[in-house]
Amino acid sequence: MYRLCGITLLVIALILSCVPINQASAASSAIAKQIGNANPLIDHHLGADPFALTYNGRVYLYMSSDNYEYNSDGSIKDNTFANLKSVFVISSADMVNWTDHGAIPVAGANGANGGQGIAKWAGASWAPAAAVKNINGKDKFFLYFANGTGGIGVLTADSPVGPWTDPIGKALLTTNTPGMAGVVWLFDPAVFVDDDGTGYLYAGGGIPGGSNPTQEQRANPKTARVIKLGADMTSVVGSASTIDAPFILEDSGIHKYNGKYYYSYCINFGGVHPSNIPPGEIGYMVSSSPMGPFTYEGHFLKNPGVFFGAGGNHHHSVFQFNNEWYVVYHAQTVSLALYGSEKGYRSPHINKLQHNTNGTIQEVTANYAGVPQVSNLNPYNRVEAETFAWNGGIQTENSNAPGGPINNQQVTQIHNGDWVAVSKADFGSGGAQTFKAHVASASGGGKIEIRLDSVSGPLAGTLNVPTTGGSQNWLEVETAVTGATGVRNVFLVFTGSGSGQLFNFDYWQFSNTSSSPGTGTTYEAESSTQLTNAVIETIYPGYTGTGYVNFNALTGSSIEWNNINNMTTGTKNVKFRYALESGTRTLDIYVNGTKILSNEPFSATGSWSTWGEKIVQVPMNSGMNTLRIVTTGTEGPNMDNITVTASF
Known part of the structure; x- marks a missing residue:
């Protein structure tokens, strides 16, 4: 995951908020996800080509690992996609507070991912897609990814966050797979498991004709494919079928609604387009079979540039959660806020999607407001520090803290004035009595101010973070709190002396003698x-x-x-x-x-x-x-x- 140095982040935040650097109590500014908004989903790092998987009351998003690239003088480069070798994962139970699960080191060829890459044959991992299927009485998870534009691989795991393994040691789909001939870009997979347990894999894109395609080649590229997966989800059955998606460029998507199968994709930008197939938007087709044939119906999501002032390529995924339909997509909002121009670096967003009674899809309005929170957060459960709705100045990274979840993360690069916040924590009428946090500090330590409603809101308590003797030498500390009742936004504001990093932060939890769950x-x-x-x-x-x-x-x-x-x-x-x-x-x-x-x-x-x-x-x-x-x-x-x- 990308990391700007702590001093750089602090300076950016202070400049954006017009606060002098020597004002120690000043709060760092959010980058792009402003307090009260749900979009972009995260802004402490990037994430492109999002794909949604819902499981056990959570939405898991799998994303290409967009990371900033720099010139030798430190200036920002346009994105070359050279860093797309991992898959970022975030999840949420409420659509506003998101947990960072870190990066899956997918690509393993030529020492990629520091030699820890899982797929040793793959040099890249673009545009992931994920599925779950019950096999022999146990839920198994499958992560499909593109090795650049040359093929599709698959990883497997026993949980949606891993650990992941490569079950076949090679690409699952290549241009030599039956039915794949003629695909220009064999990438951008989408996976779908039907009600009968049969899996289907969608992929492809590109326009034939090289650098000078004809109008016919732009209008009917015939480069999208669907193929049936074997019962094990790591093999294919038969030959791929062509999806004749008009003006397709990339970005396969698939969902099922009222017994119909909806194939969606990014429309290309070149040639002469009819009015119902506009360039750069998300178009969709409908079929009575997951293998097609599909019939073009229309479009439902304009290019991000229309809504956010930064366009570029389009990528999406349609999903259902808590009986509501949503579309997740990427836009260049975070990089635009940091650098003021389009550089090709993408971040995830979600807005609601609505089907009409006749089965067509309404036009989606993308915006910064995003979607409403679907449930309140329980502050009496352990909450990972890397779970937040909004933040100022912090970063996340892998953690060695004991007792954490798979691929545990920690909040790091914590400096004076930085903060994280969760939306709508429900303390109940009785309220919280104590707050504890799992922290580690090599030197200095600091404080965590527990504030309600805003970064400068009422102070419910202050937790002293001592020096623990090492950045991975963890200590759980506790303090009394008052006033934390009802449903409140909770801001954890970090303070301390000096300009260096104060401490690392693993998790937090409030307690209430009548509400606190069993803890062993x-x-x-x-x-x-x-x-x-x-x-x-x-x-x-x-x-x-x-x-x-x-x-x-x-x-x-x-x-x-x-x-x-x-x-x-x-x-x-x-x-x-x-x-x-x-x-x-x-x-x-x-x-x-x-x-x-x-x-x-x-x-x-x-x-x-x-x-x-x-x-x-x-x-x-x-x-x-x-x-x-x-x-x-x-x-x-x-x-x-x-x-x-x-x-x-």
């Missing part, structure tokens, strides 16, 4: 444990239960829990609640008598009465387990309790 089983350190050279104390406040355990300044001191009961065997998250005034102290961690972790560091929480949390992952059996922690230096932190939960 908690075992106190001072009860039902075996202590060796350690003592129970009640000197410092803030502990839970009847006290906490002090390791008593002795090497080899230990606490052993003997009654950890699990329903299933597997990896568990163990969250330690502890206090440490300063420095870093290390512990060995044993499970059922076997050392699992050596010299695991516990960073300072700032004082003996400030209780922080640290999560590690360990294997445990079903039934009863033991867990023992042993000091490796001359002392350990004061230990309050542990909480054991299943790993993500």
Whole structure:
């Protein structure tokens, strides 16, 4: 994922907001997704050629990895698509707050993606499309992508965010596939799984005739194809059928409505067009069969330049979510806001789509307002920091924080005045009592101001983020909050001294004793444990239960829990609640008598009465387990309790 340096981002944000750099309390500006709008979906990085998959109450978007390209003098280049070697993934349950799932390193030829590319034969990954199908009683996920314009590959996974593997080790479709002869650009796949479980793959585009096509070649390129997929979704059956899409350029799309199949595509720009097939717009055809023949019906989405002042190529996907129809497409709104001109860098947008009673599609109005939020966010659940509606100044990147989801991300490049915000968090009538966050700071630390309604709105609380001793040395810290009731937009505003990066941010969660969901089983350190050279104390406040355990300044001191009961065997998250005034102290961690972790560091929480949390992952059996922690230096932190939960 692209990264502008933190100083550059800060300077851009400050210039845009006309705020002096030395005004430490000034908030960074959003780039293109302004507060209250739903479009573009994200602006902290790009994403082109979006394709939507709905699954288990979420919309997942898969996008080409548009990344900025620069000249040697630092000026921006026009997009050459040289960076389209990965697939970006974001998802949402409400259509306004989006979670960043990072990049899938698809292309693997010639050391692409730092040698971590999955498809070792592919040099690029353009215009992804995704599907899910139940095979042998288990949902399997399939990601189709274009290797430039020369073929279509497929990856598989057991979840919509991976991890992904290459099941066949080569392209699924090439120009040698039966029925594919005559396709100029074998790219831009779309995938569809019908009600009977049969899969179909659509692809193709381009205009015959080279650099000087005839009017007939522009009007009837005959370069779109559909082919039936095998039951495994990673093979094809029979020969591809030609879709005679008039004036097609690229961008296959497919959806089913009222028993009819709708093939949609980007109309080309050249030649003489009839009025019902306008250049650069999304046209559509209808058939009673997924294999065609299709009949042209009309168009429903003008070129992005009409709505946003930045045109270029068009790419879309039509999908249904919560009984409403939508179209996702890309436009150059983020790069336009940053650079003021069209450079070919795309970002995802969504607007509603409406079918008429006769089956035709109404013209879509694209705009920055986007779509309304379909459900409120639950702030009492763990919320990944990389989930937000709006932001100012931050970036996201891969994280090594324990206990997170697959391909866990973190918010990074956090500087004084940066912020993230979620839309419509529902605190209920009782309201929140505390706020906690999982953070890591190599030096300096800072604060998280919890503000309601706006970046300068009412202050519900302030969380102190201490130095944890490393950018991947994670600590869970907590603070009290007041006033967070009802449905509110929540702004987390980052503050600190100096111009450097303050900390990394993994997740956050509010709590309410009547609303907070179950969070595993908690075992106190001072009860039902075996202590060796350690003592129970009640000197410092803030502990839970009847006290906490002090390791008593002795090497080899230990606490052993003997009654950890699990329903299933597997990896568990163990969250330690502890206090440490300063420095870093290390512990060995044993499970059922076997050392699992050596010299695991516990960073300072700032004082003996400030209780922080640290999560590690360990294997445990079903039934009863033991867990023992042993000091490796001359002392350990004061230990309050542990909480054991299943790993993500």
